[in-house]
Amino acid sequence: MIDLEQLRNNPQQFVDLLSRRGSFDMQPILTLDRQLREMITQRSQLQSRSNVISKTVGESIKAGIPPQSPEIKALRDEASQIKTAIAEFEPQEKQINAELEQLLLTIPNLPSPSTPVGTSEDENVEVRRWGDQYIPAGENILPHWEIGEQLGILNFERSVKIAQSRFVTLLGAGAALERALIQFMLDRHIQAGYLEVMPPFLVNSESLTATGQLPKFSEESFKCGADDLWLIPTAEVPVTNLYQDQVLTAEELPIYHCAYTPCFRREAGSYGRDTRGLIRLHQFNKVELVKLVQPETSEQEHQALVENAAGILEALKLPYRIVELCTGDLGFAAAKCYDLEVWLPSAGKYREISSCSNFHDFQARRGKIRFKPSGQKQTQFVHTLNGSGLAVGRTMAAILENYQQPDRTVRLPEVLQPYLNRAVL
RNA sequence: GGAGAGGUGGCCGAGUGGUUGAAGGCGCAGCACUGGAAAUGCUGUUUAGGGGUGACUUUAACGAGGGUUCGAAUCCCUCCCUCUCCGCCA
Structure with missing residues (x-):
């Protein structure tokens, strides 16, 4: 597997080396990579908020606030909504990740810089x-x-x-x-x-x-x-x-x-x-x-x-x-x-x-x-x-x-x- | 093929719904003690990803995948694997 981070940070150098083996289009990979990272960021933020709520609910109940009280109810509702939002992200994220993975698996290794260049x-x-x-x-x-x-x-x-x-x-x-x-x-x-x-x-x-x-x-x-x-x-x-x-x-x-x-x-x-x-x-x-x-x-x-x-x-x-x-x-x-x-x-x-x-x-x-x-x-x-x-x-x-x-x-x-x-x- | 048991961090091993990434031990690293070492004590010690120049912050992972729930290592379902006994067999 090629190094996605290396590709991301230095695409030109990467493509140059790879072109010695044949032609490979790296653009789809770079696009998917960017999409995936955006989704991860958004989803993580939602998840983070959800974790805070869960923690608060747990602490409140422990402190003696009745589980049915309005403030706890409100938190629960918010968490439910977040859960729905996350559920929408997940399939997309999974799919993009799978596509990216599939593409990456078909890219051959970079030749060593010292490998002689040739076609056959x-x-x-x-x-x-x-x-x-x-x-x-x-x-x-x-x-x-x-x-x-x-x-x-x-x-x-x-x-x-x-x-x-x-x-x-x-x-x-x-x-x-x-x-x-x-x-x-x-x-x-x-x-x-x-x-x-x-x-x-x-x-x-x-x-x-x-x-x-x-x-x-x-x-x-x-x-x-x-x-x-x-x-x-x-x-x-x-x-x-x-x-x-x-x-x-x-x-x-x-x-x-x-x-x-x-x-x-x-x-x-x-x-x-x-x-x-x-x-x-x-x-x-x-x-x-x-x-x-x-x-x-x-x-x-x-x-x-x-x-x-x-x-x-x-x-x-x-x-x-x-x-x-x-x-x-x-x-x-x-x-x-x-x-x-x-x-x-x-x-x-x-x-x-x-x-x-x-x-x-x-x-x-x-x-x-x-x-x-x-x-x-x-x-x-x-x-x-x-x-x-x-x-x-x-x-x-x-x-x-x-x-x-x-x-x-x-x-x-x-x-x-x-x-x-x-x-x- | 039949019957049973089990899968938790580098390893052993607790943990049956709420600040548990996870007690305790071993191992490992650093420090202290020592002339030096052992023993002892203290501290630290998973991985992968996102955001950030950085300090840092955040997410995920307790065989895998799904479900219940505000919240799962813990409850439910499916699958995989390992081990023991019996049968068969090289």
Whole structure:
């Protein structure tokens, strides 16, 4: 959620920044805001008078004045009238408030001033590349879904039968490799200071609204029709919402969490894209990193988070690059975002394997996640950050291709070998 | 699914119609005492919003929403959630 006070006090600066993402009309919001505040002022004054009357009536009765006496009767009548007047205000006020709220929920986050300006992913900025020496030289590398099926560790066909397209079943060493990757990633992140959590995989609408998936992107998540519960599209949702509606102390920050969860996405509107393989599935595993930090530190915390995610790729010796998303490619809730892209030989290009975002106070404001700086009376919103560390299925895809050998076997990255008790698939 | 109990401030826990935003305790902060600390004492300690440059002032909130009343944490209705026991089940 954007900061209404900031918008009110400095609309021009606000609109300028937001215009880097697209065009948004802030005028309706400003108008509703003004109307609402006028109503609140008027209604509060009436309420105040009403409270005085009630108090006087109570005191008078206590002092022995009969409840039916004319002076008390007069006060009661006045209070009744005020009550009627207030009753007229309330529905209007509620309605305006609801409208305002709805509008505010659809405005995306302000991009950070340092986010490169651009209109599409073509204008994303490459930050660095790593691991050129690990890019395999061979020409005829099988795409991961082919080698996976040859090795008998991936099965797509039967998954269609039991679910539908865009699902996979892992068998034997495939299942073991997936599990090993999860374990390996978590081990590293725990070592780096993240506290592991295993949250619910179903969440309510409120949680999805706080992190920004609702109300605008409801068609992206699976909903359990009979309940107000959704399958999580990412661990970001349950883990961030662990702290929803809380006032933390400054000492509790920063909070670092890592979490393994499956993720469920409808992938609406991506028909025909990445229809084969592990790249775009309705269900995939992911290890997620989530941070809640004080605002002054969020920039450096963001950099550190990117390094934690990149550390996994480096440990696995998978070639990757980091790109900074431009304003046009930025996610709804993000102020700044780096994508980690792994080299995928079959595609001959880098593919996203992690997305590391700084949301500033956007999610915290929606989820009411605050903290009290030591010595201060006022609460402040925390900054939230998260990033994949990493998408597990895509990591497996990268291994199956980058580690493929001419004899159609796949070597395992050294760091994984102890987890699987073998060196080759 | 059946039966019961309960939801009050950071926490515990009083409170059944009238200056109760809420006793008491714990915790926390400040001060005093001390060589320093403990113990003790005193003081302070919710959040969100409106108005005001400011001192300040005002409104709301006792699970949520509605109702009764001049006045509701307290009474009535609806809903949600939690806990215990039984049944079923991973």
